[in-house]
Amino acid sequence: MGSVSLKIGDGTARFKRATLCSSAVNILMIFSVITTNLFAYYAFTSSPKTQLHHVHNNNISLISDHVSLILKEIDVNQKKLAQMEKQLLGYESIDLSRPNIANELKLFLQGHQLPLGKDSRTGITEMASSVGHFCEKNTDLLSQYMSYKVSGPCPDDWSVAQKLILQGCEPLPRRRCFGKTIPKVGLQTFPISLWKNVSNKTVNWSGLNCKSFECLNGKKLSRECIGCFDLVNGYENKKFTKAKSKNDFLVDEVLALGSGGIRIGFDIGGGSGSFAATMADRNVTVIATTLNIDAPFSEFISARGIFPLYISLDHRFPFYDNVFDLIRASSALDIGGKPEKLEFLMFDIDRVLRAGGLFWLDNFYYPNEEKKQALTRLIEKFGYKKLKWVVGEKVDSVGSGKSEVVLSAVLQKPFRA
Numbered sequence: 001m002g003s004v005s006l007k008i009g010d011g012t013a014r015f016k017r018a019t020l021c022s023s024a025v026n027i028l029m030i031f032s033v034i035t036t037n038l039f040a041y042y043a044f045t046s047s048p049k050t051q052l053h054h055v056h057n058n059n060i061s062l063i064s065d066h067v068s069l070i071l072k073e074i075d076v077n078q079k080k081l082a083q084m085e086k087q088l089l090g091y092e093s094i095d096l097s098r099p100n101i102a103n104e105l106k107l108f109l110q111g112h113q114l115p116l117g118k119d120s121r122t123g124i125t126e127m128a129s130s131v132g133h134f135c136e137k138n139t140d141l142l143s144q145y146m147s148y149k150v151s152g153p154c155p156d157d158w159s160v161a162q163k164l165i166l167q168g169c170e171p172l173p174r175r176r177c178f179g180k181t182i183p184k185v186g187l188q189t190f191p192i193s194l195w196k197n198v199s200n201k202t203v204n205w206s207g208l209n210c211k212s213f214e215c216l217n218g219k220k221l222s223r224e225c226i227g228c229f230d231l232v233n234g235y236e237n238k239k240f241t242k243a244k245s246k247n248d249f250l251v252d253e254v255l256a257l258g259s260g261g262i263r264i265g266f267d268i269g270g271g272s273g274s275f276a277a278t279m280a281d282r283n284v285t286v287i288a289t290t291l292n293i294d295a296p297f298s299e300f301i302s303a304r305g306i307f308p309l310y311i312s313l314d315h316r317f318p319f320y321d322n323v324f325d326l327i328r329a330s331s332a333l334d335i336g337g338k339p340e341k342l343e344f345l346m347f348d349i350d351r352v353l354r355a356g357g358l359f360w361l362d363n364f365y366y367p368n369e370e371k372k373q374a375l376t377r378l379i380e381k382f383g384y385k386k387l388k389w390v391v392g393e394k395v396d397s398v399g400s401g402k403s404e405v406v407l408s409a410v411l412q413k414p415f416r417a
Contacts, residue, residue, distance in 0.1 A: 101139070102146040108173045134168030142169060148177045156180050159207035162292060170315050180204065182299075190305040194277040195231050203299040208292075216295050223331050223365065224271035229300060231274075240278040247363050247392045247408040251278050254326075254410055257387050259356040262325045266352065268313065269332020273301035280306070284326075289313070313345060319352045327353050328360040334367075339374055350382055355415045359384065363394065366405040375407070384411035 109131070118125045135142050145160050154177035161172055186199035198213065205211045210219070213229040220226050227234045240251045255262050262284055267275050270288025279286045290297040290308045301308040311318070313332070327349055333342070353359060366372040388410040393403040 098139075100143060102143045104148065104150070104176065105143055105146040105173060108146070130171060131173050132164075132168055132170040135164070138164055138167050138169050141167075142173075146173060146175065148175060150176050152177055154179050156204075156206050158204070158292070165291070165312050168314060170312055184303070187303060191280060193303065193305040194280055195237055197231050198229070198300050198303040202303050203296040205296065208295065210295070213300075219294075221294055222271070223363070224269060225295070228272040228274065229295070231272075231304075236272065236274050239274050245392060245394055247390050247394060247406050249360070249362065249388065249408055249410065251275075251282065254358065254360055254388075255282065255284075257410055257412070258325060258358055259412065260325075262358070264324055265326035265328065266317075266319075266324045268327065268329040268349070270297075270301065270308075272297065273304050273306040273308070275328060276301070276306045277304055286326075289332075317348050317352050321351050322354040324353050324357060326358045326360065328362055329364070330362045331365040333361070333364060334371075339378075342375075343378060346378055346382070350413065353413050355413055357413050358387070359411045359413065361407060361409045361411070363406045363408055366407065372405070372407070379409075379411065382411075383414050383416075385414065386410075387412055 113126045114124070131142075141160065141164055145157065145164060148155055154175060164170070164172060182202065182204050185201045187193065187202065188196045200212045200214075210216045217227045217230045217234070221228070228236050231237055243250060265276075265279060265284055265286040267273075267286050267288040270276060270286075270290060273288050276286035276288045285307075287307045287309050288301055289311055290301055291310065291312060292298055298308040298310050309318075329349070333345070349359065364375070366375075386409065388408070390408045392406060392408075394406050395403055
């Protein structure tokens with residue numbers, strides 16, 4: 001989900017207008033101005049010139065009535081336009097004058113004028129802070145997050161921050177406090193760290209039911225993470241090098257399909273980071289997306305020497321176009337909601353994947369035939385070349401234990417004019 005800037009004027013923060021909506025509003029404003037000018041012209045020319053000296057006072061009264069009517073019409077139209085604009089853009093204003101709004105939130109959202117005025121290269125005159133679009137719907141929780149002692153220790157409230165992110169308030173405002181530090185005891189050097197178990201003392205367990213990785217290894221957290229924190233004795237160190245079914249593609253097989261070489265990759269819903277670690281063994285750098293859902297995934301991944309990108313899948317990927325050679329996604333790609341939501345995500349994946357790059361869909365779960373057809377049509381829309389395409393069945397290891405239909409595919413992005 002994209003972010004939008006907020007500026008404080010009279011105690012109210014408003015999102016900057018989108019270009020398309022601004023154009024529509026400008027056209028409506030021009031139409032309103034033309035209409036009011038026609039009213040004024042009519043008001044001043046409605047009486048014959050030959051009778052002006054007889055009805056001078058009457059005309060002044062008539063003009064005054066017309067002007068009053070015009071002013072009322074302008075006021076009504078402006079209110080209608082403002083309401084239409086809110087409906088088009090899908091937001092409401094954040095009232096920062098409310099008594100329960102944290103002062104730090106007000107300060108952060110305030111625009112800061114550039115010291116030398118307008119920048120000749122960008123055209124901007126001030127630096128405006130950014131917060132997520134849906135922060136407006138979580139004002140109380142956001143104000144709680146921004147309530148702290150300046151230059152003091154930050155509250156241990158990472159779970160509040162994650163709750164805001166999951167509700168669409170992303171990116172979060174910056175804070176002026178010191179984050180909680182954890183002594184990183186027992187960290188291994190790279191690349192030994194890739195496949196050594198991580199010490200329980202290296203992570204923050206607050207807000208989590210489990211207080212150790214041994215506890216987490218006994219739980220089925222997701223399709224991507226069943227015993228995924230055991231890097232020595234479990235299946236995690238063989239996950240991408242030894243297949244259990246025809247849908248499990250091996251890393252070396254996929255790398256061999258790469259056109260022009262595979263150097264950097266992006267793992268969407270990276271679990272505990274084992275795909276990135278397997279690629280690191282082959283001198284390929286992979287960034288893994290994470291959220292700390294029921295487990296400290298971000299700290300675990302970073303302790304392995306892998307880059308964790310703490311971001312939800314509703315957020316636009318913070319990368320330039322055409323930068324990745326390989327993007328892998330599994331059932332984490334199923335973000336729910338309307339089909340258009342998955343389309344927005346797929347177009348963003350396509351944006352950051354270079355032409356000739358590979359999109360690896362790894363054991364994507366089909367809940368029903370309708371979902372299968374929708375995803376197939378969506379993939380065909382992009383015109384990717386199907387290098388590998390396997391539909392099979394796997395046992396649902398986190399739910400009913402019944403067989404479920406999954407798709408694994410390696411697709412190559414075409415060159416487009």
